[in-house]
Amino acid sequence: MGLLDSEAGRRRLLTVEIPVIERYNEGRDPEFRIRVTRVGGGLLLRYALKPGHNVYQLETRLVSSYPTLPPETRVITPLKHCPHLLEGQTMCLWRQGSMRTNSRWDPARFTCVFAIQAAWRWLACYEIWHETGEWPLPEAK
Amino acid sequence: MAHLIQVGAGSGGMPVLDMVCRDARITRVTLIEPDVYKPHNVERHLFPPSAVGELKAVLAEDWLKERRPELAVHTLVCDLLAPEQQAAIEQAAAEADLGVCAADNEPAKYHWDALMRRHGKPWTLGEVLSGGIGGFVHWFAPGGPCYGCVASYLQRSIEVERPKAPDYSQPGGAVAEITIPASKAAIETIASLHSLITLQMEDCRLQMVRNDPSQICDLQSSISNRLGFTSLLLTLQRAANVFDEAFRPYRFRIPRAADCLICRPGPTPSSSEELDVALDQALARLGDA
Numbered sequence: 274m275g276l277l278d279s280e281a282g283r284r285r286l287l288t289v290e291i292p293v294i295e296r297y298n299e300g301r302d303p304e305f306r307i308r309v310t311r312v313g314g315g316l317l318l319r320y321a322l323k324p325g326h327n328v329y330q331l332e333t334r335l336v337s338s339y340p341t342l343p344p345e346t347r348v349i350t351p352l353k354h355c356p357h358l359l360e361g362q363t364m365c366l367w368r369q370g371s372m373r374t375n376s377r378w379d380p381a382r383f384t385c386v387f388a389i390q391a392a393w394r395w396l397a398c399y400e401i402w403h404e405t406g407e408w409p410l411p412e413a414k
Numbered sequence: 415m416a417h418l419i420q421v422g423a424g425s426g427g428m429p430v431l432d433m434v435c436r437d438a439r440i441t442r443v444t445l446i447e448p449d450v451y452k453p454h455n456v457e458r459h460l461f462p463p464s465a466v467g468e469l470k471a472v473l474a475e476d477w478l479k480e481r482r483p484e485l486a487v488h489t490l491v492c493d494l495l496a497p498e499q500q501a502a503i504e505q506a507a508a509e510a511d512l513g514v515c516a517a518d519n520e521p522a523k524y525h526w527d528a529l530m531r532r533h534g535k536p537w538t539l540g541e542v543l544s545g546g547i548g549g550f551v552h553w554f555a556p557g558g559p560c561y562g563c564v565a566s567y568l569q570r571s572i573e574v575e576r577p578k579a580p581d582y583s584q585p586g587g588a589v590a591e592i593t594i595p596a597s598k599a600a601i602e603t604i605a606s607l608h609s610l611i612t613l614q615m616e617d618c619r620l621q622m623v624r625n626d627p628s629q630i631c632d633l634q635s636s637i638s639n640r641l642g643f644t645s646l647l648l649t650l651q652r653a654a655n656v657f658d659e660a661f662r663p664y665r666f667r668i669p670r671a672a673d674c675l676i677c678r679p680g681p682t683p684s685s686s687e688e689l690d691v692a693l694d695q696a697l698a699r700l701g702d703a
Contacts, residue, residue, distance in 0.1 A: 280686060280689065286696075287696060308700060309697055338495075340675070379566050380524065380676060381562030382566055382673075382675065
């Protein structure tokens, strides 16, 4: 049962996810807006983030079992290999069983825009790590 | 006279099914279970080693029929999320009076929760914690918190037991991470609590139906008053940094979260066709060709 082929999934998109994406895009420079395409039973969100000096292109996939399973975010812009980066430049963002409220995906409270904000924070950490060699969030280690 | 719909007849689900169906008020059962009984199931399951290779749903049906020949048992040998079986599952849920969830994965629990809420049915869920250090039993009724409200409130930092099957296809392959499985005793302790709470919920439902069938929506307050909790955690072992004491119950009265993204009411198109059109238009605005 995919996000797009179940009524519950389509209602979640229409009443929760799409309104927050539209609010995110409102007044934002077109280059940084979220663009959405259907992929299989889920959605692909393409967007750019500029946490500091650089602009990064990213993709966040709302998999068919979203929101039960967290979205998967990968950086399209080539990165230097670093901590918390998985295969295919996928960000390591959500940990099952984590004590930290922000690193445990909660489908009752989080939306895809929260995942994008988490990606922005991850990239900010990456830029600091790139300069200093230290990942600035000790709890992520 | 009650129709029980249950998903899962694994090591945790089968004892619940057995104990709940011993009650004469349960006259009909629909069981959703896709799995085959495997050698690694034998240690913690009710079925004998000679049954290895057979469908768990068939074994469960035989087990129930041996003890209650008059019980009407219908099995759906499919995954709860199988798209091609959704019509049959929806119909069974619509006809059922109460539900039991003994699924071992989060997508199935959320799917079950949505199914039960859509049809306004009360249901229970049992969860054994990894290593058998304790377990939760939750109950849900129309108008009360959804599974999302409960999971978000509890923010469980402990993993729920999910037995891993050995990789028979690669006997010489990589060795999986070692975890401590829950014992049969731990699983059956939580299953017994799960059964008791399910039967108490059924008491409340039947009492309400007898008094005034139109008041079924007040089931939430009726069960809440009777049990005094919505979720029960029983510790079974002392565990460093997790539980200070063994055999200690914790009762949680979890409210429905007004801002829960899973169950909060919202304006949505009334028909499926209107929903599709509205979604197509919304996605087109966001760039979907």
